[in-house]
Amino acid sequence: MAAQPTEGACGAFALVTRGPRGLVLAALNPAARALGLRLGQAHADACALAPALKTEPVKPGQAEDALRRLALWAQRYGPLVALDQGFAGEGDYLGLEGLWIETTGVDHLFGGEAALLADLTTRLARAGAVAQVGLAGTPGAAWALARFARRSPAIAPPGAEESALARLPVEALRLSPAALQLLGRFGLRRIGDLYALPRAGLTRRFRGEAGMQVMQRLDQALGRLPEPLIGEVAPAAYFAHRVFAEPILHAEGVAQWGERLVHELCAKLEGEGLGARRIVLTGFRTDGRTTWFSAALGLASRDPDHLIRLLRERGWARLDMGFGLDALRLSAPTTERLALSQNSLSGLDVHVAPERARYGPPDHVRGRRKGGEGAKDPETHRAMVRLIDRLSARLGEAAVLRPVWRESWTPERAERLAPYTATPSRKAALETVAQHRPILLFTPPEPVEAVAELPDGAPARFTWRRVSRRVARASGPERLAPDWWRRASPDAQPAAVRDYYRLEDEDGGRYWVFREGLYDAPGPDPEPHLPSWWMHGLFP
Amino acid sequence: MEGASGVAAGLGFLLATTGQEMCRRELMVAAPRAWLRERGRMLTGGLVRLWGDAVLITATATEIEALWALEEGLRSGAVGLAVGAVEGASLLATRRLDLAARAAGATVVLLKTRPPRDLSAARRRWRVAPHPSSPHAFDPKASGAPRWRVTLERSRDGVSGAWILEQDLETHRLCLAERLADHRLDFGEQSNNTLRRSG
Numbered sequence: 001m002a003a004q005p006t007e008g009a010c011g012a013f014a015l016v017t018r019g020p021r022g023l024v025l026a027a028l029n030p031a032a033r034a035l036g037l038r039l040g041q042a043h044a045d046a047c048a049l050a051p052a053l054k055t056e057p058v059k060p061g062q063a064e065d066a067l068r069r070l071a072l073w074a075q076r077y078g079p080l081v082a083l084d085q086g087f088a089g090e091g092d093y094l095g096l097e098g099l100w101i102e103t104t105g106v107d108h109l110f111g112g113e114a115a116l117l118a119d120l121t122t123r124l125a126r127a128g129a130v131a132q133v134g135l136a137g138t139p140g141a142a143w144a145l146a147r148f149a150r151r152s153p154a155i156a157p158p159g160a161e162e163s164a165l166a167r168l169p170v171e172a173l174r175l176s177p178a179a180l181q182l183l184g185r186f187g188l189r190r191i192g193d194l195y196a197l198p199r200a201g202l203t204r205r206f207r208g209e210a211g212m213q214v215m216q217r218l219d220q221a222l223g224r225l226p227e228p229l230i231g232e233v234a235p236a237a238y239f240a241h242r243v244f245a246e247p248i249l250h251a252e253g254v255a256q257w258g259e260r261l262v263h264e265l266c267a268k269l270e271g272e273g274l275g276a277r278r279i280v281l282t283g284f285r286t287d288g289r290t291t292w293f294s295a296a297l298g299l300a301s302r303d304p305d306h307l308i309r310l311l312r313e314r315g316w317a318r319l320d321m322g323f324g325l326d327a328l329r330l331s332a333p334t335t336e337r338l339a340l341s342q343n344s345l346s347g348l349d350v351h352v353a354p355e356r357a358r359y360g361p362p363d364h365v366r367g368r369r370k371g372g373e374g375a376k377d378p379e380t381h382r383a384m385v386r387l388i389d390r391l392s393a394r395l396g397e398a399a400v401l402r403p404v405w406r407e408s409w410t411p412e413r414a415e416r417l418a419p420y421t422a423t424p425s426r427k428a429a430l431e432t433v434a435q436h437r438p439i440l441l442f443t444p445p446e447p448v449e450a451v452a453e454l455p456d457g458a459p460a461r462f463t464w465r466r467v468s469r470r471v472a473r474a475s476g477p478e479r480l481a482p483d484w485w486r487r488a489s490p491d492a493q494p495a496a497v498r499d500y501y502r503l504e505d506e507d508g509g510r511y512w513v514f515r516e517g518l519y520d521a522p523g524p525d526p527e528p529h530l531p532s533w534w535m536h537g538l539f540p
Numbered sequence: 541m542e543g544a545s546g547v548a549a550g551l552g553f554l555l556a557t558t559g560q561e562m563c564r565r566e567l568m569v570a571a572p573r574a575w576l577r578e579r580g581r582m583l584t585g586g587l588v589r590l591w592g593d594a595v596l597i598t599a600t601a602t603e604i605e606a607l608w609a610l611e612e613g614l615r616s617g618a619v620g621l622a623v624g625a626v627e628g629a630s631l632l633a634t635r636r637l638d639l640a641a642r643a644a645g646a647t648v649v650l651l652k653t654r655p656p657r658d659l660s661a662a663r664r665r666w667r668v669a670p671h672p673s674s675p676h677a678f679d680p681k682a683s684g685a686p687r688w689r690v691t692l693e694r695s696r697d698g699v700s701g702a703w704i705l706e707q708d709l710e711t712h713r714l715c716l717a718e719r720l721a722d723h724r725l726d727f728g729e730q731s732n733n734t735l736r737r738s739g
Contacts, residue, residue: 379617380565380566380617380618381618383616383617383618384566384596384616384618384619386616386618387596387612387613387616387618387619388596390612390616391598391609391612391613394605394608395598395600395601395605395609399598399599399600399601400596400597400598401596401597401598401599402595402596402597403583403584403595403597411583415583415584417581417597417599420596437583438548438583439548439551439552439582439583440544440547440548440551440579440580440581440582440583441580441581441582441583442580443581465544472672473672473673473676473681473682473683474681474682475676475679475681475682475683502682502683504672504673504683505545506672507545507669507670507672508545508549508669508670508671508672508673508687508689509544509545509548509549509670510545510548510670510673510683510686511545537580537583538544538545538547538548538580539548539552539686540548540549540551540552540553540555540686540688540707
């Protein structure tokens with residue numbers, strides 16, 4: 001399939017790009033082509049030929065993005081859609097870009113191959129894209145038919161690629177200019193001319209890369225050599241799809257149909273003994289674009305209620321519907337084996353147990369809770385994972401946090417909050433000091449003005465958040481050295497040593513305050529470097 | 541009294557009273573991000589002795605989202621204790637939380653640093669303030685076991701009272717601190733950190 005956007009029926013229009021000798025034409029619309037302009041022509045020449053020519057500079061990547069969007073949309077016609085960049089180098093548009101759609105086993109859903117292509121062209125035309133379509137048993141033959149056949153859509157009957165291609169020019173074989181030149185020298189203009197020639201002789205004559213390419217492309221087009229297509233989006237093995245006669249315009253419609261699709265998808269997954277780990281709802285818009293959102297699951301599931309709830313939390317209205325959706329697809333790109341397990345003997349309480357969970361309790365928790373009183377039952381764990389799914393779907397994965405630990409003495413580094421979805425970490429071996437740590441930690445620490453009786457002693461009075469407090473009791477210091485192995489560069493000054501004090505004011509508030517730096521620390525400047533005081537946490 | 545150390549005292553009291561009974565299920569904390577920035581984030585190094593270290597912290601954008609997350613947590617059945625840092629919860633919101641907590645057999649606690657304006661469906665309202673700690677056994681200058689001044693302001697059971705409680709650092713149990721002469725209970729101008737507890 002080859003598609004070109006139209007620029008309306010107005011005058012000649014071209015895209016220009018910077019060539020070695022000034023601006024050259026990089027893409028033309030039909031009106032410009034009718035004026036005799038061609039690709040690669042100098043902009044000045046073109047303006048002389050057609051003074052009314054309108055031009056715009058090429059935006060890099062724009063054509064590719066448009067093609068990719070179209071590829072996503074074209075998934076409605078087949079599970080695998082591959083991009084064909086043509087033979088363009090960078091910034092070079094030959095007008096040969098297109099898409100490959102694998103429609104094997106799909107055409108009967110549209111009422112046959114011809115009906116499928118007719119549906120495709122009508123929808124594309126409605127969205128303002130002129131397309132030439134070809135259908136054949138091999139990607140190479142389809143490529144040739146889409147671009148060089150007399151009329152579009154062109155369909156090669158099964159097994160008849162040879163006769164369908166015979167009358168097409170050799171350019172239809174996707175050959176390099178060198179190979180085309182070689183064929184032209186021998187007077188071979190049509191693909192059919194190559195059939196009659198003995199293969200051994202052809203291979204002998206067309207030595208080198210150009211010659212090899214001729215045989216390879218011919219064999220690929222005729223199906224003698226395999227040519228795998230690499231899809232733009234990995235095809236989802238499990239999906240439910242629905243096409244609507246009238247476009248859906250409201251989120252309510254999406255919700256209604258989305259729920260049906262969930263039930264269909266879950267039935268398919270159940271038949272295979274699988275559970276979904278990620279589900280994607282894709283809407284196909286009438287203007288040839290797609291819109292989608294996805295939800296991740298911590299534990300594989302095929303429970304329709306849970307999936308519907310997740311999608312609802314995510315918000316059906318996340319689909320940007322534009323002028324309406326004419327098809328809706330729910331796919332499960334990531335699935336996992338899901339075995340049925342029976343938790344109770346009554347037989348009514350059958351649960352589905354996955355092989356592994358994405359976020360199980362960290363190892364040390366399992367170890368600690370092993371055995372009697374603290375052991376969590378699998379039911380609670382399953383409920384927890386579902387809760388995290390729902391919270392992450394609604395609030396974003398960055399909002400649902402769990403502590404992770406690292407071997408470090410710096411308190412804010414030793415325990416951080418990380419998204420629950422990340423892999424759990426082992427607890428660092430600093431548990432012995434845990435009970436000397438506060439219950440609330442300020443990150444970053446807040447500055448404090450402190451007055452100490454002795455330069456190296458605990459503060460006697462300090463001001464924090466504009467309130468002055470007198471220290472009634474103090475203990476410390478606990479000296480925490482910075483991680484010497486973490487330094488921006490070998491020459492950089494190491495972070496200052498911290499002396500932590502545990503202070504209690506007259507009202508009973510208990511604080512964790514530290515002094516950064518030492519009084520007699522050698523500094524780069526001759527001025528004595530004064531340490532600073534910081535509030536880092538609160539004890540209960 | 542400064543609200544910041546009041547929050548720490550409230551958390552300490554809360555975990556000391558509920559730690560043992562809820563251990564089989566998760567602890568969930570839901571707080572707006574601004575609250576976590578201003579009041580400090582929970583450090584499980586401090587929680588660990590009272591609670592397991594599997595804590596779910598939900599940092600939301602608004603208080604409404606925090607309330608929603610709390611309710612979801614309670615309804616999921618996985619959460620044994622849900623702590624919400626929500627200042628302005630309406631009567632309707634607290635009633636919903638109360639119902640969800642009762643259905644799940646869980647406890648929900650709202651931490652408040654200002655005196656509540658709205659009515660609340662909370663079962664109990666505690667007011668917790670830090671209190672000078674007990675003397676340290678070996679170091680007269682250091683602070684010993686934490687003490688809190690705890691008032692049960694409102695309760696559906698009709699009980700109320702005021703105590704000075706001390707937490708044993710070994711067993712994490714609460715006990716009544718010795719009543720010294722200067723520990724007169726005079727709460728007129730003291731804490732404004734209120735703890736509501738329901739369920």
